[in-house]
Amino acid sequence: MSASETSRLGAFRIEVRDFIRDKLPDDIRETVRSGRLGTAGETQRWQKILHEKGWVAPSWPVELGGVDWTPMQRNIFEEECALADCPPLDPMGLSMIGPLIIARGSQAQKDFYLPRILASEEKWCQGYSEPGSGSDLASLQTRAVADGDDYVVNGTKIWTSGTHAADRIFCLVRTDPDVKKQEGISLLLIDLKTPGISIRPIIGLNEMHFFNQIFFDDVRVPIANRVGEENRGWTYAKEVLGDERLQLSRTGENKRLLRQLKTIAAQEDHGGEKLADQDWFRRKLRRAEVRLKALDYTKLRFLQRAEAGEAIGPEVSMLKLQGSELIQELDEMLLEAVGHYGLPYDKSWMLIPRSELNESPIGSDYAGMLSANRFRHKGYTIAGGSSEVQRTIISKRVLGL
Amino acid sequence: MDFSLDDDLIMIRDGVSRFITDNYGFEARRELIDSDDGFSRNNWRRFAELGWLGAALPEEAGGIGMGPRASMVIMGELGKGLVVEPYLATVILGGELIARYGSQAQRDEILPQIAAGEIMLTLAHAEPGARYDLHGIATKAAPSGDGYVINGAKGMVLNAAGADRIIIPARTSGDRSDKSGISLFLVNGDAPGLSRHDYKTYDGGRASELELTDVAVSDADLIGALDQGHDALEEIMDHGLAALCAEAVGVMEVLFEATLEYLKTRKQFGRAIGEFQALQHRMSDMYMSLENARSMAFAATIALEGDDPDHRREEVAMAKVQINESAHLIGRQGAQMHGAIAITDELAAGHYYKRLSAIEALFGNSEHHLGRLADMG
Numbered sequence: 006m007s008a009s010e011t012s013r014l015g016a017f018r019i020e021v022r023d024f025i026r027d028k029l030p031d032d033i034r035e036t037v038r039s040g041r042l043g044t045a046g047e048t049q050r051w052q053k054i055l056h057e058k059g060w061v062a063p064s065w066p067v068e069l070g071g072v073d074w075t076p077m078q079r080n081i082f083e084e085e086c087a088l089a090d091c092p093p094l095d096p097m098g099l100s101m102i103g104p105l106i107i108a109r110g111s112q113a114q115k116d117f118y119l120p121r122i123l124a125s126e127e128k129w130c131q132g133y134s135e136p137g138s139g140s141d142l143a144s145l146q147t148r149a150v151a152d153g154d155d156y157v158v159n160g161t162k163i164w165t166s167g168t169h170a171a172d173r174i175f176c177l178v179r180t181d182p183d184v185k186k187q188e189g190i191s192l193l194l195i196d197l198k199t200p201g202i203s204i205r206p207i208i209g210l211n212e213m214h215f216f217n218q219i220f221f222d223d224v225r226v227p228i229a230n231r232v233g234e235e236n237r238g239w240t241y242a243k244e245v246l247g248d249e250r251l252q253l254s255r256t257g258e259n260k261r262l263l264r265q266l267k268t269i270a271a272q273e274d275h276g277g278e279k280l281a282d283q284d285w286f287r288r289k290l291r292r293a294e295v296r297l298k299a300l301d302y303t304k305l306r307f308l309q310r311a312e313a314g315e316a317i318g319p320e321v322s323m324l325k326l327q328g329s330e331l332i333q334e335l336d337e338m339l340l341e342a343v344g345h346y347g348l349p350y351d352k353s354w355m356l357i358p359r360s361e362l363n364e365s366p367i368g369s370d371y372a373g374m375l376s377a378n379r380f381r382h383k384g385y386t387i388a389g390g391s392s393e394v395q396r397t398i399i400s401k402r403v404l405g406l
Numbered sequence: 407m408d409f410s411l412d413d414d415l416i417m418i419r420d421g422v423s424r425f426i427t428d429n430y431g432f433e434a435r436r437e438l439i440d441s442d443d444g445f446s447r448n449n450w451r452r453f454a455e456l457g458w459l460g461a462a463l464p465e466e467a468g469g470i471g472m473g474p475r476a477s478m479v480i481m482g483e484l485g486k487g488l489v490v491e492p493y494l495a496t497v498i499l500g501g502e503l504i505a506r507y508g509s510q511a512q513r514d515e516i517l518p519q520i521a522a523g524e525i526m527l528t529l530a531h532a533e534p535g536a537r538y539d540l541h542g543i544a545t546k547a548a549p550s551g552d553g554y555v556i557n558g559a560k561g562m563v564l565n566a567a568g569a570d571r572i573i574i575p576a577r578t579s580g581d582r583s584d585k586s587g588i589s590l591f592l593v594n595g596d597a598p599g600l601s602r603h604d605y606k607t608y609d610g611g612r613a614s615e616l617e618l619t620d621v622a623v624s625d626a627d628l629i630g631a632l633d634q635g636h637d638a639l640e641e642i643m644d645h646g647l648a649a650l651c652a653e654a655v656g657v658m659e660v661l662f663e664a665t666l667e668y669l670k671t672r673k674q675f676g677r678a679i680g681e682f683q684a685l686q687h688r689m690s691d692m693y694m695s696l697e698n699a700r701s702m703a704f705a706a707t708i709a710l711e712g713d714d715p716d717h718r719r720e721e722v723a724m725a726k727v728q729i730n731e732s733a734h735l736i737g738r739q740g741a742q743m744h745g746a747i748a749i750t751d752e753l754a755a756g757h758y759y760k761r762l763s764a765i766e767a768l769f770g771n772s773e774h775h776l777g778r779l780a781d782m783g
């Protein structure tokens with residue numbers, strides 16, 4: 006990178022930092038900083054602030070409300086947001102279905118859906134997985150049969166995150182059962198209020214409502230709500246992964262956790278000495294830091310390749326794989342740092358600010374949230390292509406084994 | 407070293423196992439966890455009737471005298487059911503301490519009541535800020551009349567809300583981290599000046615933070631010799647650790663078996679996921695790790711049967727290190743190989759993962775016990 010490029014990026018970083026400092030509402034910052042689970046309302050409020058600034062959809066084309074940032078700038082933006090305790094943006098509309106509609110949707114779909122996503126007026130959820138189709142997503146069974154101007158949809162989707170707060174779902178459904186499994190799948194946009202849809206909540210290991218199962222019972226969906234051509238849904242869904250995969254390394258989130266770990270270690274008393282002053286812990290911390298740094302630089306090398314216009318291949322899997330595993334490692338170090346005070350847990354601590362709870366924290370005000378986040382983050386190595394699937398991609402598609 | 411179980415132990419083990427199969431299903435346990443007490447007094451009475459509460463305690467004190475091996479097999483089976491009744495707190499931490507260090511009067515009074523399920527105990531093994539150091543004790547007991555008054559704080563006291571008696575280690579001389587000058591006192595659960603902040607733990611358990619303000623005890627409430635409580639405390643915590651290791655083996659066995667079964671039945675890409683070599687190799691590692699955990703947990707129990715404290719300390723510390731390593735592998739990978747369903751509240755596997763996670767952090771993490779071992783030379 007040239008010196009002028011470096012200073013340009015430095016200036017951009019400061020611009021982002023200043024904006025967040027001035028505009029991120031204190032209550033939302035405090036939610037994220039404390040480790041509590043933010044609400045959909047908080048995310049929405051923050052997205053609206055970003056939208057006003059024109060920054061809410063960095064991956065979209067400028068003319069549709071995106072930003073003309075380079076991959077490097079996007080990376081800086083995401084990292085600064087994470088480090089400044091911004092709530093993570095809801096990826097469902099902005100990063101998943103939005104780009105798909107942009108790439109393959111009809112003009113009518115673009116006109117209708119995109120402004121609502123940008124303005125955070127409508128929330129989406131993703132209906133891909135089914136009880137029998139997880140890693141082998143292409144085996145999905147939910148059926149859509151054309152009948153007049155509609156499809157009639159029957160089947161079930163599971164693990165849909167955030168459906169309980171969502172307005173719409175984008176679903177992969179089978180429209181042709183008689184061809185190769187990848188070639189009979191279509192992508193439908195479905196209003197969750199459509200008759201015949203029922204939702205069963207699934208409570209997570211940390212006792213929070215996160216997942217859902219959705220049942221479709223003769224649900225009529227206008228054919229006009231199909232994205233692109235019939236039976237091409239699988240290909241479309243794969244296409245949008247390309248660009249997004251660069252952002253999946255969670256380096257910002259990792260850096261935030263590492264910082265939290267250092268803060269906690271400086272407070273934890275360990276036999277009359279602070280944990281942060283103990284040699285064994287400092288070595289462990291440094292080891293995690295080396296891993297994070299290596300991941301960060303590897304990601305930067307990917308970004309530089311992308312900026313130079315090089316195509317990024319399946320080797321990018323290494324970013325998601327390592328980033329999610331590192332987060333789990335940091336979660337475990339955080340719990341180790343608080344000793345047995347990681348055990349006390351009440352889900353209200355995740356939802357209600359400490360100041361509004363009529364009780365003093367157990368051990369410390371940070372310890373009670375660590376286990377809930379650890380059990381939530383366990384999903385990171387399962388969702389979005391499990392670690393096993395990523396390793397298979399690397400060994401087969403990169404290494405040719 | 408004899409790693410066998412005699413017929414009596416096998417009978418006890420099978421009895422506990424049957425009880426759990428019949429009475430301790432996933433939904434039944436969930437109800438207990440959500441109840442006010444957090445466990446079932448009915449179950450506790452059954453434990454007493456079936457002889458489990460006195461199995462390890464000496465015969466002359468109303469027990470059966472089967473020793474630490476009985477605790478090991480009982481804890482192992484309780485682990486398989488993720489049982490939340492306070493066996494560890496009452497029988498091991500409380501009972502073993504009274505049996506080994508209590509005065510004749512304390513033994514006569516308390517042990518038969520433990521065996522009969524009439525009384526519950528716990529040990530306030532830790533103080534806030536001391537982490538896992540047993541001698542990190544700032545709580546003070548000052549002489550007063552024909553007894554003492556105790557002032558201080560205790561943390562992560564298991565099952566304190568239901569305990570009739572709480573054993574409080576307090577300083578009768580020396581400074582905060584001295585090993586000498588620690589004395590152990592029996593305090594009533596409802597003693598004036600004792601206040602509790604009760605809470606749930608993420609694995610379905612209950613614990614409390616305690617504050618003691620001028621809590622009065624008499625000379626008769628002292629357990630063991632004045633100022634000499636540290637070694638007793640360490641010995642009893644070694645019993646607690648060995649029991650916890652035995653429990654962990656039970657927890658791991660169930661999660662391992664559930665994962666194995668899942669790998670044989672869950673199909674993706676047209677075949678059982680157990681046909682993928684990446685998962686096969688991981689299962690092999692987990693299998694070996696579980697065997698090692700079994701060996702070390704058993705060895706810790708055997709060390710309790712001997713009379714060499716140095717050997718006991720070493721074997722128990724090593725066992726906890728091994729258990730933590732195995733629990734980490736089996737917990738994390740057991741969950742990972744179940745996919746998304748593992749991180750829901752609906753499937754038992756996730757709860758086993760949580761308990762393993764908690765066991766890793768209880769009574770000293772690996773780093774703590776490695777520190778103990780390193781100090782042994």
Ligand SMILES: Cc1cc2nc3c(=O)[nH]c(=O)nc-3n(C[C@H](O)[C@H](O)[C@H](O)COP(=O)(O)OP(=O)(O)OC[C@H]3O[C@@H](n4cnc5c(N)ncnc54)[C@H](O)[C@@H]3O)c2cc1C
Pocket residue numbers: 130131132133134135136138139140141163164165166167383384385387388389390391392393394397672674675679682684685742743744745746747749
């Ligand atoms: C936090 C979280 C959020 C999610 N949100 C959504 C959502 O919003 N919408 C949605 O549709 N889905 C969602 N999912 C579901 C997610 O896409 C699936 O969990 C994922 O595809 C894995 O499927 P599965 O859980 O059925 O596991 P399975 O595919 O059954 O896998 C079980 C185990 O087998 C391994 N395995 C499978 N195949 C192979 C192989 N060939 N070689 C080696 N190992 C293999 C897996 O890696 C895993 O360890 C979410 C999941 C999580 C954890």
